[in-house]
Each structure stands twice: as C-alpha cells, then as structure tokens.
C-alpha cells in the first residue's frame with residue numbers, strides 16, 4: 001500500500017520523532033492532542049491536528065474511538081502509536097486494521113502474546129531462546145510458589161504476568177519473605193493491571209540489562225541492529241542507555257543476534273521489536289519483549305546510521321527491507337540520557353512553565369525534545385521532557401561529548417534531572433563501564449547522603 005498520511009497517536013518528543021521521519025519521506029502528518037496540549041510542539045509542527053479530548057489520558061490519548069475517528073476525518077492511511085499509551089494494545093491494533101488503516105507496528109496477535117509475559121516466555125522457550133530460570137507459567141497458589149522457590153533457590157522474584165514499568169515485582173530473599181512478596185506483588189498487579197496473575201523468576205544479583213533491536217519485514221526478512229545496555233535504572237526504570245554495551249564482544253552480539261533473528265523469523269514477526277535480556281557471567285536470559293519502538297531507540301540509530309521510524313513506515317507499507325544482516329555496521333558508541341521534569345534528588349514531579357530552554361549542539365549531539373522557551377509542562381503525563389543523545393568514535397569520546405553537552409543544556413523554571421546526569425557521567429565507575437542494574441540506586445543513595 002502507499003502511505004501518504006500518517007496519524008501519530010502520541011504526544012511529546014516521540015510524536016515529534018515520528019513527524020520528522022514522515023516529513024522527510026514526503027508523508028503528511030496528523031497530530032492528535034488533548035486540551036492540555038493545545039500549544040504542544042507536535043501540534044504546531046504536524047500538517048493537521050485534531051483535539052481528541054480532555055487532559056486525562058484515558059479520555060484522550062487512550063481514547064481509541066476518538067483516535068480512529070480522527071484518522072477517518074483526516075483521511076489518514078496509517079497510524080503510528082509511538083511508545084506507551086496504545087502502542088502495546090492489541091485491540092487497538094486490530095481496530096486500526098479493521099478500519100482499513102495500516103498499523104505501523106507488529107501484528108495484533110504478537111502484541112497480545114508478548115503483552116502476557118508468561119505467554120511470551122513460553123513462546124521464547126519453544127523457540128529456543130534462553131530464559132531466566134523460574135516457574136513454568138502462572139503460580140496458582142502460595143504453596144506452588146514455595147515449591148518453585150525451593151527448586152530454583154532464593155532469592156526469587158515474583159512478577160506480574162501483565163507487568164510493565166517495573167510494577168508488580170517483588171523480591172523474596174528467603175522462605176520467610178515469600179508470603180509477603182507473594183501478597184504485595186499480587187495486590188500491586190491487581191491494582192495496576194486489573195490482573196493478579198504472577199510468575200516467579202530466579203532473582204539475579206548482579207546482572208546487566210542488555211536488549212536487542214530487531215526489524216522484520218512482511219517478506220520473511222529479519223535483521224538485528226545490535227544491543228543496547230540499559231542497566232542504569234531506578235525502580236526498574238531506565239535512565240541512561242548505551243549502544244553498544246561496554247561489556248559485550250562482537251562475537252557475543254553476533255551469536256545472540258543469530259539466535260533471536262532465527263526465532264522471530266519462525267514466529268512470523270513483523271516490524272520493530274526489542275528482546276530484553278539479563279546478562280550475568282556471560283549468559284543471556286530473556287525477560288520480556290517490547291512490541292514497539294522504544295524510548296532508547298536513538299542510540300541504535302546513531303551507531304547503525306539507520307532511521308528506525310522510516311524503516312517502520314516502509315515495512316508497514318509492505319516494502320522489503322532491501323538489505324541483509326551483513327550490511328548492518330556498528331560504528332562507534334552512543335549514549336542517551338533521559339531528562340525528566342523531576343526533582344533530581346527526590347524525584348518528585350516538577351511540571352510547570354519552562355522559562356528558558358537551550359539545547360546543546362555540535363558534532364555528534366542529538367536532542368529529541370518537545371520543549372521550547374515558554375512551554376508549560378502539563379502535570380498529566382509522563383515526566384520525560386528531553387532525550388540527550390551523543391555519538392562518538394569510542395565510548396571515551398562519547399562520554400567526553402556527553403559531559404560537554406550536559407554542561408551546555410539549559411532548562412530553567414522547572415526542576416529536571418540534568419544535575420543527576422552530570423553526576424553520573426562524571427563518576428569513575430560509570431566511565432569504566434563497571435555497573436549492574438543495581439548500581440544507580442546505590443549511586444543515588446550515596447549522592448543524597450553526601451547532600
């Protein structure tokens with residue numbers, strides 16, 4: 001099919017990101033927005049815009065009927081969901097396709113499968129992808145949880161089947177802690193996702209989070225664009241991401257890539273996806289798959305010289321990738337800092353008016369942000385306000401560039417996590433690449449103690 005007009009069912013920096021790719025491809029864009037976003041950058045830049053409801057996301061950015069109507073009214077051919085909101089909602093993808101529009105993303109059945117983490121792990125086990133040891137499927141009772149924990153040995157992690165954003169996840173370090181972890185994880189899962197199914201995994205004590213970016217076209221071609229190391233997390237949320245990982249060799253990357261692309265080919269996967277792994281002692285263990293573009297995709301783009309959003313659009317139009325794995329090159333190193341409108345010490349949200357915004361520039365610097373001077377960050381949505389991405393010939397050059405760019409960047413009027421990022425990149429352990437998923441929590445605690 002020929003895609004001439006794309007409706008972007010999102011807001012903020014990712015709506016701009018998709019708009020930019022479409023514009024360069026000669027494709028018209030339609031922005032949708034809530035009444036809180038009347039003056040937002042994505043609304044200003046898009047060719048057309050449609051107001052779809054009041055500020056709460058459930059009434060606007062999650063309002064499927066309003067979004068499909070906006071596509072019909074404006075004559076859009078396709079919908080790009082961005083990340084978050086409806087991006088991993090299989091019913092929405094089905095609805096989009098039922099209305100004769102292209103969904104710029106995976107097939108609904110794969111969104112559904114990977115959204116259920118138990119089904120996702122089952123599928124990966126069948127496809128021969130290595131997993132974290134744990135329960136086979138959902139845990140039916142506390143007794144079953146006890147039995148699995150005795151088998152895989154403490155510490156263990158209870159996780160929500162419908163999980164996301166690190167919610168519904170509880171560690172039990174010993175048999176005494178299990179009942180409490182079981183109860184809290186289920187209560188949290190029920191509250192956050194309306195589903196209290198949980199499963200169990202061995203809790204790894206010092207892993208890195210390493211994920212693999214994949215693209216698949218509708219002609220059976222699957223390629224990967226290497227790994228991202230997203231080990232720098234707070235409350236299971238990523239703050240800084242790198243491509244490639246400071247610890248992975250080219251051979252390890254090739255081996256994992258070959259396994260994953262073979263599995264996704266067998267599955268008949270389509271469009272962009274990311275498989276997330278924990279890596280410890282040289283072993284990879286699958287934890288989940290994200291069936292969408294990810295926040296941290298720019299680091300991959302910088303290293304591979306690819307525009308992943310353009311590729312997503314081409315795939316949705318039915319075009320073949322047109323290149324093989326051999327043609328994908330990994331050049332230098334990239335790092336992304338997620339800058340949020342939060343207090344850098346307490347992480348309390350800090351919405352409000354941005355008096356002055358100045359983005360850094362220069363060779364190898366990219367800023368994905370919907371900020372401008374005078375913009376009012378609304379309190380209703382995710383606190384991410386800018387992604388600062390740098391590329392360098394080596395990791396050391398990327399770090400030097402990042403320190404320089406962070407020092408140039410100004411966001412005044414609201415509090416942001418810029419100062420925290422400055423502290424992280426100045427740290428010798430970060431600079432040595434010597435960190436696990438637990439490093440940042442300890443770093444933040446140390447910073448607070450030092451006052």
Ligand code: ADP
Pocket residue numbers: 132157163164165166167201202203204205207209233236276278287288437
């Ligand atoms: P969510 O979908 O809520 O983000 P994930 O399964 O992707 O949940 O896990 C998020 C993060 O939680 C991981 O990046 C890792 O830091 C931590 N984590 C998940 N599973 C384990 C495990 N088995 N052992 C140790 N840490 C884990």
